Amino acid sequence: MRRQTKKHSPEKTATYTQNDMDLLVRYSSPAKKDRIIFGELVPYDEIWRTGANEPTTFTTATDILVANYPLPKGTYSLWTRPGRQSWSVIFNSHIPDWGVTVLSGGKKTTRIPKHDILEIEIPTEETKLPIENLTIDFERQNQLFLGISWDRTKIKIPISK
Template identity: 40%
Template sequence: MHKLIPVLLAGLFLLTGCREPEPQEPDADRRKSPIAIAQTTHQPSNTYVKIVYGQPYKNDRQIFGELVPYNEVWRTGANEATEITTTKEIMFAGETVPAGTYALFSIPRKEDSWTIILNKELAQWGAFDYNSKHDFLRVEVPTLSTDKVTEAFTIRFSDIQEDSTNIIMEWDQARVKIPVTFSNP
């Protein structure tokens, strides 16, 4: 009987030690910024668009060019990469985007435009593992500097019309506008 106990313990150890680890959600302690959601429903086409992002605050920091470097891929918020979901096809800055969920990255520039990226790789933490091979599209959109300082990075929908809206991203003194057009049924 004494010889059987080590064999049983070894078997038990092998069975419990060889399991694949359970997938883990990002640790809430890693999230330094609250989660925010911008959403709209376009009634004539019954299209729902939702953007989920981490909402960092300025907190007396120099944002663009320092905290968020120019000419580098940025997660467009904080924590996990920002994700945009659309339930039907839309025109995003003039480009056709099928229904689905995409990671939304951006490349801020000091000049008057940013590159906005929709990437097919979801559930990324920040832009650390960003891979351009998974890009669905890249578009250039205008940015402008404002006199008003926006403390919390904010994404919202504005100028909602019968067939269009704009996605507005604001932080510090930067404002970016991405036109979105809906198809009517």
Template identity: 35%
Template sequence: MNKKIGILLAGVAVLALAFFGVRAYTKSKSPADTASFNQNGLSVQVDYCRPYKKDRVVFGQLVPYGKVWRTGANEATLFTVKQDVKIAGKPLKAGTYTLWTVPNADVWTIVLNRQTGQWGTKYDELQDVLRVDVPAGKTTGTVEQFKIDFAAMAGGANMVLLWENSEVKVPVTL
């Protein structure tokens, strides 16, 4: 009996090491980051991972147009607001959501989903709480590593998504 328990524990240990090893490897290729904004009563935080372009064509190829994208790498990107807000004019209750996008050449659909804690490829459309379209712009140069940032504006902030030659501004207001 003790031999069976020993074999079982050894198997669990190997699986745990493999899990954490894969996780560390993927994080080294697309490191975790946090973007946050906290001004004038608006508190927003985005936890995401930052993939690199690496001489690839990102939008339209690596990230296909018209398909749901995890908006980063690794685990699903988390979007947290501490108060009720409007995303591009549509209401969103305070809470934590996963952030997904549907990129296209000129318009992106921003998707906030109530399911959290999943790997970034486990998207369930039935869990969507908000979908809104925003225009996509172009950067003046190439952005090698995906980045999410915030820029203050009247009444709130723009959440800015940057990668390759794409720039998408998502208004977040009170």
């Protein structure tokens, strides 16, 4: 099953190694395929594994600030709760083997809330054009952002030292 689902949602990585930061994100990138993503495929106001297959992971080799909140060095599972105007972004110290439970038919995540290290709220932006594949990347503007974008929605999570 895992090999077949990864064919449809390939594994991707995003890295950033500058300004005394060494950051890595690993995720599986599903495609839009003419579907309405947020509010339908990914319901609003429910926890999402932020990708497909295994949960997305975020690794930092040093202590950093995420939206001005401290995040100690380490590897975390990255979960989100998409909303219409903003998303909750959750860094969790537990990294399960798979992002959803089989018994729930993929509706319930394997996140264990007591292991949440940091939860922040990030406003959404609408993109000019639809983005076909879930994309997670680092963007350097006047500061560093971790961007998550898919369909017509994007969030930019500020990261600093």
